[in-house]
Amino acid sequence: IAGITQAPTSQILAAGRRMTLRCTQDMRHNAMYWYRQDLGLGLRLIHYSNTAGTTGKGEVPDGYSVSRANTDDFPLTLASAVPSQTSVYFCASRRQGAISSPLHFGNGTRLTVT
């Protein structure tokens, strides 16, 4: 079934540790995004990639990095986790161009930093 796969589903992480959240899509979408969802703040864009090989910063990029080595994968890395990064993280993708598609979302990763 075509879609977006995120892993892990949930994780408890000690502060200061490094963590990579994985995101893979099989829809050949050129654009991919990472959002975090926090109570009262809604969804905020962390980083995005319009096409393989390019990335850009969103609203809240500090403390996070991404890479886009190929079309399908868009991992999000926390180099040294802090408690304020406790959140639910959603990866999303869409076809972007002359005819764009709406965003497709993954099921999310619930991250708790202690």
Add this chain to the structure above:
Amino acid sequence: AQSVSQHNHHVILSEAASLELGCNYSYGGTVNLFWYVQYPGQHLQLLLKYFSGDPLVKGIKGFEAEFIKSKFSFNLRKPSVQWSDTAEYFCAVQGTGFQKLVFGTGTRLLVSP
């Protein structure tokens, strides 16, 4: 840069009541507009979208939204809500072209049976 405001953070309704959730955006150019829904414990799903044409857009599960350009609004409506509509609803706006999608802060809807 575009921004989105959802005025109602929490809405509580009884079954069969009518629903209207407000969404206003700010952006100087042409926009694409979306409503997403997130049911408890699930990921976001698209309810409906507006790209162009008829400003009254019908989506899944009996939802509709009206784009009023002069008011920069894209309010979501449903004539008669059900308990299963309990969820969080997000309005989103995207400037046309290679623009990022910007979300509102969401509205939590609780429908009591």
